[in-house]
Amino acid sequence: MLSREDNEKLCRTGPGTPMGNLFRRFWIPALLSREIAEPDSPPKRLRILGEDLVAFRDSMGRAGVIEAYCPHRGAQLFWGRNEECGLRCPYHGWKFDVNGRCADLPNIQEGDATREKISITAYPVREAGGMVWIYMGPADKMPELPAMEWMSLPVENLHVTRWLQCTNWFQGLEGEIDSSHVSFLHRALDAEHDLPPQFTSYGPPGPVDGAPKLTLKETPYGFVTGSRRRTVNEGEYFWRVTHWLAPMFSLIANHRFPRSGRAWVPVDDNHVMTFGYIFNGERAMIAEENAILEKGSFFPPRIAPGVFTLPDGYIIDTFLPQAHRGNDFLIDRNMQRSGNYTGIHGVNEQDRCIQESQRSIPGMRPGGLADRSRERLVASDAAVVTARRRLLRMTSELDSGKEPEQPRQPQSYNVRAIAAISQHDAFEKFYDEQRGAIELA
Amino acid sequence: MLSREDNEKLCRTGPGTPMGNLFRRFWIPALLSREIAEPDSPPKRLRILGEDLVAFRDSMGRAGVIEAYCPHRGAQLFWGRNEECGLRCPYHGWKFDVNGRCADLPNIQEGDATREKISITAYPVREAGGMVWIYMGPADKMPELPAMEWMSLPVENLHVTRWLQCTNWFQGLEGEIDSSHVSFLHRALDAEHDLPPQFTSYGPPGPVDGAPKLTLKETPYGFVTGSRRRTVNEGEYFWRVTHWLAPMFSLIANHRFPRSGRAWVPVDDNHVMTFGYIFNGERAMIAEENAILEKGSFFPPRIAPGVFTLPDGYIIDTFLPQAHRGNDFLIDRNMQRSGNYTGIHGVNEQDRCIQESQRSIPGMRPGGLADRSRERLVASDAAVVTARRRLLRMTSELDSGKEPEQPRQPQSYNVRAIAAISQHDAFEKFYDEQRGAIELA
């Protein structure tokens, strides 16, 4: 349904690509603050939008994200010494601070003019919501951080994490915003295999209405969707409101569980880092909630810190899901008969089993750019279609010199995903009724 | 000895290639019937002639082999639910039957015209000889199943299996039809390292005649070869008759052991699935025979069910040999001095060690297309030369509109490989004498 050209435009995010340029107008989560917890703690290897980077925290506690390689002889700075407010290359001792300034050049004579000319690419860094954010675009276009609710909450109210998914970023986003798959892929077939009742989010109390009525409304930041289900009471509806915040964020309502969302950050064209945030706007997360989250039934999956070798041999520091393509996501075909719809444990595993094996364009590995020229979209794919069209328009506009509006409107991201009972059957009326609960800014 | 162009013509079997077109005129073994033994049992991932497929058995016991990916969003149907006479995609619940018809479309409204247009590629399926066969060619060219003897035997008379070999299909076929390597590669040097005497097949009772006289005769189905050895009795010969049935089948005589053969089914251009059939036309296989076969001295090698990740990341369900390139085929250099010729256990392992490491054309992995431009063929390579020439002619003819004759003559495949003592020293006379035992149709 999508031309090869448009598909590549949506998917490829390396330097100089249309979507890469668009991403470089937004603040992007790079890693978790707790991964470089202490001053002078070990650096971490990253790849973001196809660029090799290294993150570290200096002696004063400032986070830095700089180019991965020393400008002298190209040695990888990951091996470096994180000491006295800078990361020092172990090969010949060149040292750079979080701003990319060269702090020491022991093998160049004092007074040598070369000294002044040496620096390294360093991206502006902010920390918010338990994450280290970077801005990789032109200096004069640098916006404020987006004002998503969870980014200003105390750390106790948050459960933030990240994990590697072996697909293009856009496949992840499509699954994220497509609510029509929820009642299939994530369906439980018996009580035992369902999520713990207090954490389920996809239906109202009482019997589930299998075919919710969906309404999608474009907004300045992306779009909002309302899904309406009948309740057991005549003339009463259970509404769920979720948001897509361009280009990479989601906010999902969970009426019994803390609110949540994901950010889909391209590693390269075949890998995406999923950042998960689950949060409570009113109180700290409780131990039981965190314990359940770490069991991997929901988001995040069950993960462990580890390294991953990308196909070109570059190694990144990341978190790796324990169920993955290499072990068939630990599928249990007996459980699939009567326990849950897939035989796979965990909401994110269920998503990944699909996304990591969607048909790719010829010549690409599974999980690479999905082949969108051969798909057959239907009415319930409206969210997917809308996001594609919106992103393609934004890249075209940027290409012709028109900057995207979202980075200039960080407060527009301050919205909330909610779930509520209402008598209204039209989304517009329900939205008007709940506007104060949805638009926080 | 072969131009690069002809080499590629013989080896490449993807959609639209000359040899790919030829294969698509024949019924092809896809997997073993017992791999999808029960109605609604788990589906299996296949790749055949470069096409990604999924095999399943429906609630009524019918086998189906359909395209691997759901036409909606390209999700891999392997993750699907095999239920109520169809395989249902877990992403949004689309369901397809063994004929590729769409049996359910839960996310499309009743009455929507799209419903009628949706289907998935499904190949015609037959089951015979313990295998599931598919036909991947044009509907109007679909032939009968070939009438090889073992295909109509009761399952107790058969020992059928399959395993992955990491070479192009044609390398496997060449080894199969080249009897001149047998007295080198498969030679035993002492009694202990030989195959159990009751299962050896390559010589007459008594001392082995090292240089058998070989005669090859082209036939409608491919060719028949007769190899003549002297016996201990003056004027008496031990004749062995084997067949190549184009394009992928062999029948080999084993005078003390049940008859056997292999089918070489291209997975992609660098991998081939070897289907092995060992059978007894007169009686059921006995437990001792099956036990010896499973020890891997002969065919099949010692194998275990498993998954294999092809170089492009696609995963297939298969059987994997325990001795392979990654462990140097468990070669024992001491055994090579005095036990057997290679120091490698098992006839198939001996073949695979050669075939998986033959020099490839530049830029290809070992086991990829062998570099046939640098070889030096000799008189004893007649079988190899004949098969190449025959297949090249068949592809050229098909290319210019002339259909191959073999698919129209399924009864011509009903021949038997035999071994017998005779006074005749000319193959033609021996063949005439034994015609009734060889041509079963």
Next chain:
Amino acid sequence: MLSREDNEKLCRTGPGTPMGNLFRRFWIPALLSREIAEPDSPPKRLRILGEDLVAFRDSMGRAGVIEAYCPHRGAQLFWGRNEECGLRCPYHGWKFDVNGRCADLPNIQEGDATREKISITAYPVREAGGMVWIYMGPADKMPELPAMEWMSLPVENLHVTRWLQCTNWFQGLEGEIDSSHVSFLHRALDAEHDLPPQFTSYGPPGPVDGAPKLTLKETPYGFVTGSRRRTVNEGEYFWRVTHWLAPMFSLIANHRFPRSGRAWVPVDDNHVMTFGYIFNGERAMIAEENAILEKGSFFPPRIAPGVFTLPDGYIIDTFLPQAHRGNDFLIDRNMQRSGNYTGIHGVNEQDRCIQESQRSIPGMRPGGLADRSRERLVASDAAVVTARRRLLRMTSELDSGKEPEQPRQPQSYNVRAIAAISQHDAFEKFYDEQRGAIELA
């Protein structure tokens, strides 16, 4: 600092490349004599300058290095039988001797004219210094072996070995000849983590002079460098002299430990075999010395014999370091704070961690051709710059028909790396004083 074109010229060594042609004018270490210790012992798989080879020792004790594949059908001769003065292909029994002559052709009739035409590529072989050397160039250009001191020492005076490094050969050579990194990368921060005192080599007795004065002088064989450090005595200097012997050899002074050096032999463009030689010109190595060397603090690293699958699937027999990229060189970040500069055990591991992760040219794996278009060379990189310029000149000259001089002057390689105390502060004067100790020929 180097154009892409010159970079490729330096790095690529396959048949027909400029640097490949240059290497093919020199004798090259292929493997260790002890790897094929016994007559008729198992053959070894090699790749050198991009060519697939097999090494064996025949029944008379002669070493042979021949093409990896049988000319008949391309079977890999590694599987062959090493018997009665030849390596016999296991497929059809063709047999070749160490000179590439065909010693037996059992499947070709006596008198067949083909018999005379069949041979296999075999490279001239010498054994010296515990190594098997081969010459891969034109027969009429074959020189004498280079006369490096250690090559004529008794085997007891030597500690020779080899191990695989996953980089282009030139990255290894650059690290070898760049003494300016020694006081950074290999620096010990406390006494415990330093090399055992009797084996350290990089400074004089007493406090280390952090910024040695370096002088480089081109020589017929390559260059010699003198590094001068102050000692605790006024007007006294500690001089260290090292050599680069084009294209691939080094000789390094270790004033308390036996002398040493390395040869950097290209496997293919992304892998290099490091041959290490540590030797004592006066006496046999003692057990304590060998024991310390095998602990891997210095050269060689801690290694084990093993096989390695190159990216194109070809397998080589080699020695593999136990610390490597896949395990982050066993880095210990606590040790890096206070023990030694890198947190990595072993001088070679410290080198490899850098060399195997230097930024590669776009599209190449880490360790592939380093991207020398983006580096910033400084004055202390003089050795690196000189070697590049010299090699580029040599390849250009060869390209235009001028043969390199070094192969014609094997005695010029008979130099020694020394370390000595002197009153001279100018390298020329120090060199004149020590000429007899340095130039052995």
